[in-house]
Amino acid sequence: MNSFRAKLIFPITLIILIVLTSLGVILGPLFKEFYFERMSERIAKETEVVALYIEDVPLSDQKLLGQKMNAMADRLEIRITMIDMDGNVIGETHGEAELMENHLSRPEIQRVNELGAGQEVRFSNTVNKELLYYAIPFIQSGEQTAYIRTGIPIEQLNSMYQNIWGVIFVSFLIGFVVIVVLITKITNQQLTPIEDARIVANQLAKGNFSVRTYEGIPNEAGQLNRSLNVLAENLSHITKTYEVQQDRLETLIDNMGSGLLLINSKGDITLVNKTCQSIFQENTDHWINKLYYQVIKHREVIKFIQEILLTEKRIKKHLALPIGIEIRHFDVYGAPIIGSDLSLTGIVLVFHDITELKKLEQARKDFVANVSHELKTPVTSLKGFTETLLSGAVHDEQLREKFLTIISNESERLESLIHDLLELSKIEGSQFVLNWDLVNIDVLLSDVFMMLESKAQNKNIHFSKEVIGDTVIEADAHRIKQVFINIINNAIMYTPNDGEVHVKVIEKAETVIVEVQDTGIGISKKEIPRIFERFYRVDRARSRNSGGTGLGLAIVKHLIEAHRATMSVDSEVGQGTTFKMEFKKQQEKKFH
Secondary structure (H helix, E strand, C coil): CHHHHHHHHHHHHHHHHHHHHHHHHHHHHHHHHHHHHHHHHHHHHHHHHHHHHCCCCCCCCHHHHHHHHHHHHHHHCCEEEEEECCCCEEEECCCCHHHCCCCCCCHHHHHHHHHCCEEEEEEECCCCEEEEEEEEEEEECCEEEEEEEEEEECHHHHHHHHHHHHHHHHHHHHHHHHHHHHHHHHHHHHHHHHHHHHHHHHHHHCCCCCCCCCCCCCCHHHHHHHHHHHHHHHHHHHHHHHHHHHHHHHHHHHHCCCEEEEEECCCEEEEECCHHHHHHCCCHHHHCCCEHHHHCCCHHHHHHHHHHHHHCCCEEEEEEEEECCEEEEEEEEEEEEECCCCCEEEEEEEEEECHHHHHHHHHHHHHHHHHHHHHHHHHHHHHHHHHHHHCCHHHCHHHHHHHHHHHHHHHHHHHHHHHHHHHHHHHHCCCCCCCCEEEEHHHHHHHHHHHHHHHHHHCCCEEEEEEECCCEEEECHHHHHHHHHHHHHHHHHCCCCCCEEEEEEEECCCEEEEEEEECCCCCCCCCHHHCCCCCCCCCHHHHHHCCCCCCHHHHHHHHHHHCCCEEEEEEECCCEEEEEEEEECCCCCCCC
């Protein structure tokens, strides 16, 4: 704004300077001409006065004539010359008349003969000055007897002219300074509101809508500032409304139960909601502004995106994606985003996680099939051996004892299966409640070891326990014991003879970690996600022969979740398996 003020003031100042200079150039000669005319009028009148004063003096009496001429010359400060009709000087106030040459040819004397009066400006050799001469005829008794001429130094006019220029210069200088000061003040008054408006406009351009400017008097600048204030108010209101809507939209997008992806026409990901982080189990924030095929690891999703980009049509697909240690199922909806010019500007993808629905659906199918199968086997055995006994084998003591033993074992197996089904149903029910208490895991494991030690000895398995730190937690002792029995029993069951089962308990700051390690047959990576399903067995023959029902780990999973604990499985086929459970020392809120 300072440069704008300078650009405005400088031309005005220059124009004023030019105008004042032009006026000086015009007024100087005018004043000179004016004073020259006044001087001419003065010398004309003074010449007449001199002529009137010496009118009665005889020209022959040169002494008296000289005295009067000198007296008048001294009084009027002029040069007086008396010239006879032949041009001879008969009287002179500034020199010897006898020594002076004939003046008949002087311009001013010539003009007297022509015009009745003569005026001339020229240099005088007598006085060595430039003089303004004025000559008129000298009349005595009504007849011209001579010429009377007066002269005044022109340096008075030059001095006056210099004074005039001095006055003009000083006056114009003062006027110029006053005008410049006034213009500067007026310019500042006019430009200050504009400068305020510029500052406010710059702040508005930067997004600061809280700034306001002083409106001042109701002129054009005031109206401009008033309009800027109204604009700032409107922009502030619009921005706040937009921010509220944007926050609502972001909250809706981030907290919607489905994953949302926006991809532009170039393939760059422009939006990812928080649900995608839980879906893909990775930090999706770094996906922004990156090509989708560089950050998305699942080929099925990449192909789905490419299909939408190529066909520009809405597509719905069911995708099964390996996420972590399990297969998750998604209903994926994809749609192109078409701009106003009917060109593709991007695509939107919505991921609905239907894994639980799939699991429930599959669980129902598996449950019916497995229950039917698991019940059919002992029932068939009971029926077959019973029929055999009824058909006559009951009379054979050896066969009767053998068949009754088998019937007893199958009955126990059937009872265990029904018990586990009822237990699992109870745990999954809404009325299931844990009996919270302080439980020492070390003591609890000692009881479990006593129960299973003989089973380990039968297979010559090295059965050991290691406890580090305080192992007291808040839990349901009976249910935790049930978890340990299931897991440790499985470790013994799936570990070959001369193997090792090691239980390690470690205290952390807020949790207690329990690890059950064995050197058994191991579990393949693809089977790990399924081991907690009902009736799923890694080794079906071994499990069934050992009397297992296939529901143990399903019960364990529900009990672990009920305790708000976490469990992970690490295993290699032929190397062994490690079950890691992490329990909180204190529960923030009791739940079932």
